[in-house]
Amino acid sequence: MAENTSQPRRMNDDLITAHVGETGGLMRALNALQQHDGYIDAALVPKLAKAFNITKAEVKGVISFYDDFTKAPKGKHVIRICQAEACQAVGSRGLTAAAIEKLGIGLGETTPDGRVTVEAVYCLGLCASGPAAMVDGQLKGRVSAHLFDAYAEEGEA
Ligand code: FES
DSSP states (O other): OOOOOHHHHHHHHHHHHTTTTSTTHHHHHHHHHHHHHSSOOGGGHHHHHHHHTOOHHHHHHHHHHOTTOOSSOOOSEEEEEEOSHHHHTTTHHHHHHHHHHHHSOOTTEEOTTSSEEEEEESOOSOGGGOSOEEETTEEEOSOOGGGGHHHHSTTTO
């Protein structure tokens, strides 16, 4: 039986065309796609380029420039670890190494079961309380490697 994929494609087409002609239309369309699908499907780049009359390279450049746009779905939980100078001075590199060791994934990666994504971020505004992280949108200061324990245990987080 053939899978019906026309509905999601139609929705994505609508999300793109709804912003054609608007100031900042490309950004609005990318935000809409990111919210709807959880990522920007690379297959949509030619449609975006055509709709906004720019090159595919320009579309890819915008997607790559902004951390909030992703090329693959993120995990159920997203842990962002500050890599900026003030947090590095109080241990963010060790914290990052602990995350990589405990979760078995690198920065910018998602666990194979889709539970956790770990990302780098450059300052969360908690510089005096580093190392800082953001877990599912919640800011956390003076983070220790214990933060990752619950996420490292399969089925726990
Ligand atoms: S340097 Fe890490 S929160 Fe500012």
